[in-house]
Amino acid sequence: MRIVDLATADQDFIAEVEARSHQNLRTCYQCGNCTAGCPYTFVYDHSVSQVMRLIQLGQREVVLQCKSIWLCASCQSCTTRCPNRIDVAKVMDVCRHMAREQGYATEREVKLFTDAFLRSVERHGRAFELGLMADYVLHSGRVFTDVDLAPKALARRKLAFRPHAIVGRDQIERIFQRFRKGGAHV
Amino acid sequence: MRIGVFICHCGSNIAGTVDVVAVAQAAAKFPEVAYATDTMYACSEPGQEAIVQAVKEHQLDGVVVASCTPRMHEPTFRRTVERAGINRYFFEMANIREHVSWIGKNAERNTVKAIELVRMAVEKLRRNRPLIPKRFDVVKRVLVIGGGVAGIQAALDCADGGQEVVLVEREQSIGGKMAKLDKTFPTIDCSSCVLGPKMVDVGQHPKITLHTLAEIESVSGYVGNFQVTIRKKARFVDWSKCTGCGLCMEKCPSRKAPDPFNEGLCTAPSINIPFPQAIPKKAAINPDTCIMKQKGKCGLCAKICPVKCIDFDQQDELVTVDVGAIVVATGYDLFDWHKYPQYGQGRYPDVITSLQYERLLSASGPTGGHIKRPSDGKEPKTVVFIQCVGSRDRSVDRPYCSGFCCMYTAKQAILTKDHIPDSQSYVFYMDIRSPGKGYDEFTRRAMEEYGAQYVRGRVSMIYPKGDQLVVRGADTLAGTQVEVAADLVVLAVGAEAARGAVTLGEKLRVVPDQYGFFVESHPKLKPVETNTAGVFLAGACQGPKDIPASVGQGSAAAAKVLALLSKDQLESDPQVSRVTPARCVGCGKCVQTCPFGAIKLVEDRFGNPKAEVVETVCQGCGICTVTCPQGAIQLEHFTDNQILAEVNALCPPRIRVNYAS
């Protein structure tokens, strides 16, 4: 197992997570209620309460490289039941932002789906399911993703063949452009 | 005047950041100071002796000690100067520890500030007058409020000490929470077996007058002389006749209301004796559910009562009693666990409180001591205990630890195994708090000998599946989520201040903390005293406590009461308001503003209205002195002249003249 050197806790990391999430992480006393309620624990490599503890210990690399932060669905169970009123889901969100900014993506498919979704929104102004699925399949190489659903979905006219073009499409494009100009990556 | 000034080092507490020698040298030059010195520990025996010697040697008639807070040692030094033959009000104290050395690091500036504080003390002392306390008679009777184990202990100790006791209990019987418990930790002895005899003693003690179904209506007066009005609730039964035979309970047709003694696990008749060992063992009618009281017909109990003691027209009765001291032992209530919606909010009958579980365990409980779950009466094989329900949780405004839940949960896990040998208990906990004698060994036994599976983590939710309840929690030691299908879930609900504590506190002038627990006078050295003289605390009304601690406090409060009532007379504090009749115009503003009712209007010999202070009632708060438009009232020992002299010492008049120009 990894030995944690307490003295080398990355204080900047702790401070950044606290500042970006607006949460006081010292109030976490490790009761485990977030882990207890989290429906995703079964796919996590570190439970939510462990992620919280690792942040308290300033373990930047462990946190940003863990799979859990990508597999959190922001279902708000942790935030709703935290006895110390910590917005845990927001902390998970912020860790995911930081991981992405620093080039980590330990759940590649999740990131690719996110990217494909946002590319679709940027291009059309609204999410265009068929297009984003094609985009996702192209980037992930998972050509059989949900092909079993296609007949059902198509038979029930659940998928549009053409994007719904909106008039203000260029406004959405400019939101993304300005966002990138600010140094961010999407 | 010949004033002596003593600058205390307090070890390094003061001398570390204050040049005490320099302060003494500066003080020596103040007007009327005949002697000034520094001293290592002024409060120590040699320190006090040095003050006495200096008084004699230098013919001093006033003393200033610059040391710690007067809350700590003013009474000490007043006794010292009195021993040296000086009136105790020719003493002033400058606080150069809490106000100087403990709050500033700069030695130079600390020293300047200490000198200024000493100068103020000297200037005030120069204007002090000798004050002589009055003496008044003490009423040799004590009121104990609350008949739980703490109140019972206080009442018995006071009564055994020879004092008359009036014990007031809100419920129908004394016994409190302890009477509902099955066994007690860490000895597993029977709760009612150890409490029962004490309850009987209370009922039979010639020195104890017991009022149950009664509450405190009002309190006035002061230490040694309280007047208390007690409201005895109508119980619709003449208790002087009732023999407690219980016939009425058997025949009462209205028996659907939840039984409060059994925590709502079963129902109780409208006319009821709460439990077999009740003291007093008398029946009372609940007017909210009684058919006669609600609909005006029935009266079956009156018909069958062999001694004809039913009285449907009985009214509340007010009883007034004079007492010299009051012990508050109003206990605690349970946290309302419905504030946790994730535990079902009562939708799942097999989620119960720890106190309900005590009733299921108890041989006198609704199941005769057999653990049967409420939904279907089945014996549970898997029992989950959840700790910290309403403790250590800011989100429900209960950040404090209730202290005893860890222990009673361990006890309940042990008893579960005793009752049902093929059962398995799971205990969800955050930390195990077991610091008492034999306590930690006890929790270890629950795990090691009785096989209770302790799981470190909170429970996030409970939901039904089939006829079981799925408890989903965390095991933070294993770092993961855990689930267990339980037959019964017991919530270790925390303690909170007793219902009505804040209102009672207002009547007694005892301050509650932000959660409603009464605040003691000093957290270490005056744990059972309050800031109102003559009012003492015992048990969980001061903060969550287990039985040994509550009994200990009951005895401690009794010791304080016995010491107080051992005196025939008490001295009143002479630091009270005094009216200058020549200036008083009898406007009565002071009468209206006095929070203690200590000022009355009297007629002088010419028939003019004049204010008069009742010295024993006046608490010396000074509100009247600032209200009086004529400046006719002065607070002794804090007169306008004395306070202005202190202000002038700090800001010499010449500076103020400069400001004015």
Add this chain to the structure above:
Amino acid sequence: MSKVAYYPGCSGQSTSLEYDRSTRAVCAAVGLELVDVPDWSCCGSSPAHTVNHVLSAALSARNLDLAHSLGVDVLATPCPSCLTNLRNAAVEMEDEGFRGQVNALLDRPYVGRVDPQSVLQVLVEQVGVDEVARRVTRPLTGLRVACYYGCIMNRPPERMRFDDHENPMAMDRLMEAAGAEVALFPLKVECCGASFGVPRGDIVARLSGKLLDAARGLGVDAIVTACPLCQMNLDLRQGQINAALHEHFRIPVFYYTQLLGLALDVPRSELGLDRLCVDPRLALGKIKAPAPVR
């Protein structure tokens, strides 16, 4: 009753077209006027807030601004995911610093104070359950349902400020008003697997499988939802779930507006019942014909 702006959300144009259609029909039937937000765009959904909160808020704020220009106070959306994003943007933009960052991304800064709510909330609070019940002409007597709210309709409570966050009752009460029998569903707010269907189908199989299992345990004829994503996971993916878990679930999953529409006697063509993947006919067959009027 004041009119409210209406934001259908992207799925309402495709995978949950029947939710959008039935929502409009039900609102019309109970006299609630919905005004479409003109030229609305995607709120950003989960992907945006998992990338950056400012970007997410900007994508939502464009729509808040369009709603603001309609002169309404309330923006109603049927989709809880849209609701979460719109509401997060609206609330967090009350902070001046954050608002500045968001507005810097927008062509036209958002200065309004539009309150995003779910259509469910508007129906319950502005129309009222009693009023809905009064208008029911074809009660769903005989149909037994479990109402499933999804994880974010009511959570976190400080943010969503609607209904109970552990045991919400709004849909239960509407379904009772519609004449259905409602079984108390203990997993009302448990997550279904959300948008992991595409990248991690195994997650949805497990989490939605739990929900289907619980519903089956209650012996209900159908599950009722208020969320396009939940509905898709439980309905469209029910075959995948069965395959992954070796199960045989056959539980139809309705939008509450579809069943409400039936009870309010909205034309069936507006309800899109034929778009459900798990055949609802068996469940609908449980509905007893209304007693003849005397």
